[in-house]
Amino acid sequence: xxxxxxxxxxxxxxxxxxxxxxxxxSVGSDLPYLTGYRAMALERVTMxxxxxxxxxxxxxxGLEAARVDVPDGVFSIVGWAETxxxxxxxxxxxxxxATVALGDETWSRFLLQLQETNPGRTYRSASDLMSSLRxxxxxxxxxxxxxxxxxxxSVVDEMAEVVFSGRSERDVSREIIDRAIANGHDSMDFWIxxxxxxxxxxxxxxxxxxxxxxxAVVVDFGGTQNGYRSxxxxxxxVGETPYGFDDAFEAVCAAQSSAVxxxxxxxxxxxxxxxxxxxxxxxxxGDLFIHRTGHGxxxxxxxxxxxxxxxxxxxxxxxxxxxxxxxxxxxxxxxxIEDIVVVTHDGVExxxxxxxxxxxxx
Amino acid sequence: xxxxxxxxxxxxxxxxxxxxxxxxxSVGSDLPYLTGYRAMALERVTMxxxxxxxxxxxxxxGLEAARVDVPDGVFSIVGWAETxxxxxxxxxxxxxxATVALGDETWSRFLLQLQETNPGRTYRSASDLMSSLRxxxxxxxxxxxxxxxxxxxSVVDEMAEVVFSGRSERDVSREIIDRAIANGHDSMDFWIxxxxxxxxxxxxxxxxxxxxxxxAVVVDFGGTQNGYRSxxxxxxxVGETPYGFDDAFEAVCAAQSSAVxxxxxxxxxxxxxxxxxxxxxxxxxGDLFIHRTGHGxxxxxxxxxxxxxxxxxxxxxxxxxxxxxxxxxxxxxxxxIEDIVVVTHDGVExxxxxxxxxxxxx
Numbered sequence: 001x002x003x004x005x006x007x008x009x010x011x012x013x014x015x016x017x018x019x020x021x022x023x024x025x026s027v028g029s030d031l032p033y034l035t036g037y038r039a040m041a042l043e044r045v046t047m048x049x050x051x052x053x054x055x056x057x058x059x060x061x062g063l064e065a066a067r068v069d070v071p072d073g074v075f076s077i078v079g080w081a082e083t084x085x086x087x088x089x090x091x092x093x094x095x096x097x098a099t100v101a102l103g104d105e106t107w108s109r110f111l112l113q114l115q116e117t118n119p120g121r122t123y124r125s126a127s128d129l130m131s132s133l134r135x136x137x138x139x140x141x142x143x144x145x146x147x148x149x150x151x152x153x154s155v156v157d158e159m160a161e162v163v164f165s166g167r168s169e170r171d172v173s174r175e176i177i178d179r180a181i182a183n184g185h186d187s188m189d190f191w192i193x194x195x196x197x198x199x200x201x202x203x204x205x206x207x208x209x210x211x212x213x214x215x216a217v218v219v220d221f222g223g224t225q226n227g228y229r230s231x232x233x234x235x236x237x238v239g240e241t242p243y244g245f246d247d248a249f250e251a252v253c254a255a256q257s258s259a260v261x262x263x264x265x266x267x268x269x270x271x272x273x274x275x276x277x278x279x280x281x282x283x284x285x286g287d288l289f290i291h292r293t294g295h296g297x298x299x300x301x302x303x304x305x306x307x308x309x310x311x312x313x314x315x316x317x318x319x320x321x322x323x324x325x326x327x328x329x330x331x332x333x334x335x336x337i338e339d340i341v342v343v344t345h346d347g348v349e350x351x352x353x354x355x356x357x358x359x360x361x362x
Numbered sequence: 363x364x365x366x367x368x369x370x371x372x373x374x375x376x377x378x379x380x381x382x383x384x385x386x387x388s389v390g391s392d393l394p395y396l397t398g399y400r401a402m403a404l405e406r407v408t409m410x411x412x413x414x415x416x417x418x419x420x421x422x423x424g425l426e427a428a429r430v431d432v433p434d435g436v437f438s439i440v441g442w443a444e445t446x447x448x449x450x451x452x453x454x455x456x457x458x459x460a461t462v463a464l465g466d467e468t469w470s471r472f473l474l475q476l477q478e479t480n481p482g483r484t485y486r487s488a489s490d491l492m493s494s495l496r497x498x499x500x501x502x503x504x505x506x507x508x509x510x511x512x513x514x515x516s517v518v519d520e521m522a523e524v525v526f527s528g529r530s531e532r533d534v535s536r537e538i539i540d541r542a543i544a545n546g547h548d549s550m551d552f553w554i555x556x557x558x559x560x561x562x563x564x565x566x567x568x569x570x571x572x573x574x575x576x577x578a579v580v581v582d583f584g585g586t587q588n589g590y591r592s593x594x595x596x597x598x599x600v601g602e603t604p605y606g607f608d609d610a611f612e613a614v615c616a617a618q619s620s621a622v623x624x625x626x627x628x629x630x631x632x633x634x635x636x637x638x639x640x641x642x643x644x645x646x647x648g649d650l651f652i653h654r655t656g657h658g659x660x661x662x663x664x665x666x667x668x669x670x671x672x673x674x675x676x677x678x679x680x681x682x683x684x685x686x687x688x689x690x691x692x693x694x695x696x697x698x699i700e701d702i703v704v705v706t707h708d709g710v711e712x713x714x715x716x717x718x719x720x721x722x723x724x
Contacts, residue, residue, distance in 0.1 A: 103470070104469055108473040109487050125475075202425045291424075
């Protein structure tokens with residue numbers, strides 16, 4: 001049995017438990033997880049309909065049907081022509097299914113059309129159902145995550161030898177993109193280069209700011225390699241650290257390494273967040289750690305489990321996620337250190353292995 | 363009044379006509395059209411709520427609030443912390459709004475949560491309402507589209523001097539990306555290099571196939587420059603045309619140029635499609651022209667108006683769209699020629715100006 005047939009069967013078993021009669025998947029990674037095919041995020045709808053029993057059907061724009069490779073005939077293809085109504089086709093395939101789980105990233109436009117076509121049907125999020133399949137990675141998936149992590153690690157090490165001062169954030173980010181592609185990534189998903197005061201914005205978009213002596217620079221980037229994602233953050237300091245940086249850096253470093261060491265099967269996602277948060281709070285920076293400690297990673301950069309207060313999900317072997325505490329000092333600087341880790345049978349494996357210590361660059 | 367304040371006022375006027383009490387916008391281009399801010403497409407929801415009167419509110423993850431630049435205070439920012447429920451915040455801001463227009467690309471997950479929180483409220487697509495604002499471009503927007511078109515045109519001319527044979531599609535596509543960025547694009551959105559039989563798949567993804575003598579290659583690519591999109595398609599032939607190509611190429615060329623010449627204020631979108639389709643059908647290739655003739659373009663690569671059978675929308679000055687008929691011969695080759703055009707007060711302006719004739723390369 002190929003892995004897609006196996007995953008579809010697992011999804012169908014999970015549907016029985018969840019009490020849904022069909023799963024509908026469109027844009028996002030749930031669809032390629034089950035079929036190997038990723039939908040184009042365009043106004044022409046693509047939708048996989050997975051029934052409780054039997055083969056799924058992929059409703060796809062006719063002009064994109066030639067892009068679909070069906071592994072061992074595990075699903076059928078229903079192409080729709082430009083003048084046809086794909087919503088009517090999907091509705092007919094759903095038939096008398098009363099409760100349908102819908103992929104999270106499906107465009108609302110299509111959900112509204114489906115609801116209007118058949119107001120009696122109930123839709124709910126497919127997130128819990130699909131994440132129950134995707135959250136524990138196979139050894140093959142962990143290998144893919146490990147290789148993706150090695151690629152960004154090699155870029156971090158290369159960037160330690162690079163001149164930062166006098167260059168724009170955008171220019172440095174473009175070098176990171178080029179190096180990651182050259183080192184093995186198929187594509188890049190994000191590339192944060194946040195210098196000086198811009199570092200205090202965790203999701204800063206690299207811009208025209210010229211990096212200068214005395215800047216701390218948050219470098220956080222990731223991409224896709226063989227369908228799996230990377231994500232790492234390291235600090236670069238131009239010449240010397242800015243005022244107030246050193247003590248905060250030590251706190252982030254301690255929080256990040258202690259949180260990693262805390263990970264093992266049986267502890268909760270929230271407890272990992274608590275370990276990191278307590279160390280940063282005890283050091284006096286609690287109000288400046290303005291985000292959760294981490295997020296799952298796999299075919300998506302952000303997926304379950306989320307390491308956040310209130311998430312009492314128990315960690316199990318095969319779960320993969322980031323551990324990335326930070327301290328953000330508005331108007332001055334930001335600090336974040338991030339590794340991807342995988343829960344093993346008796347502890348944790350760090351997939352990112354570069355030195356946590358900041359790099360001093362020129 | 364700045365342009366964002368002006369657009370928000372137009373949206374509020376349109377809401378009265380459409381009978382909706384609020385607009386909710388998340389990922390996609392409607393949000394930056396009204397505010398200058400583009401939401402991150404992640405599991406943390408961002409949502410602009412535009413009421414019928416008064417200033418809109420942007421509900422945004424707290425850690426992303428620093429990314430938002432509010433032009434002249436035309437909207438307020440409501441940051442939500444990691445442990446807060448953003449759906450409850452959005453619901454409270456919507457208050458007693460009974461009918462809400464929702465941006466098409468909003469994740470279904472959030473719509474389902476909003477519907478569960480307040481089952482009495484009615485949601486509908488914001489597409490018609492927002493496209494009524496966005497479909498006719500201002501002179502500034504047309505300038506931006508013109509500059510973006512010039513960038514891809516310069517890449518087309520450069521690629522005519524490049525060796526294709528012996529290289530993979532992926533390798534050629536990467537050169538196109540690099541040249542488009544070097545020539546002025548901020549980012550690339552798609553890059554189709556479809557050689558030989560792969561050309562028969564209109565949305566082919568460039569892969570490992572090695573381009574060889576006698577291949578026809580469909581090159582269709584576009585990106586973003588100052589927030590506006592480009593999109594052009596030209597044919598490259600390696601050495602000599604394949605069997606059956608020449609006559610079909612003449613038909614596509616005639617269909618594309620005749621459709622462009624047909625464009626003027628007052629004709630329907632469908633009539634442009636009909637002009638191209640009739641020429642291709644008369645040449646005997648009707649069954650092989652498997653997609654509509656074109657799509658609107660602006661801040662999105664695909665937006666209204668769509669040039670498709672059944673769309674009786676009247677073209678007006680300022681509308682911008684692609685004209686891209688094609689013939690797809692499965693297992694053999696594909697042909698497409700594409701320009702972006704803008705409807706003027708008395709006719710049409712072609713934004714892409716390179717020769718339609720295929721380039722012979724080595």
